[in-house]
Amino acid sequence: MNILHKKLDTTIVAKEYLVVLFPRNRRVLINGEFMGNTNKKLELESGPYEVTLGPPKNFTPDKYDIDLRNTSSQMPMVVEFW
Numbered sequence: 001m002n003i004l005h006k007k008l009d010t011t012i013v014a015k016e017y018l019v020v021l022f023p024r025n026r027r028v029l030i031n032g033e034f035m036g037n038t039n040k041k042l043e044l045e046s047g048p049y050e051v052t053l054g055p056p057k058n059f060t061p062d063k064y065d066i067d068l069r070n071t072s073s074q075m076p077m078v079v080e081f082w
Helices: none
Strands: 015-021 027-032 034-035 039-043 047-053 065-066 075-078
Touching: 015 047, 015 065, 027 039, 034 039, 039 047, 065 075
Parallel strands: 015 075
Antiparallel strands: 015 039, 027 034, 027 047, 047 065
């Protein structure tokens, strides 16, 4: 009697959390894509990201290069533009 084993994809994608601070409401761009707004918690997969804000370009720094890992909903990574 043959027993057929089926391999399942067991890849687990970790949920990570990011808060982008800015004095005003502004669009947040992650790797060039609109992903939400400032001052709100964003949920992303773990990994490297380029974080910046939408126009107008009246903020500093121009961008953050982050490696989003080991966060939780209660303890998100925080980056701040001013």
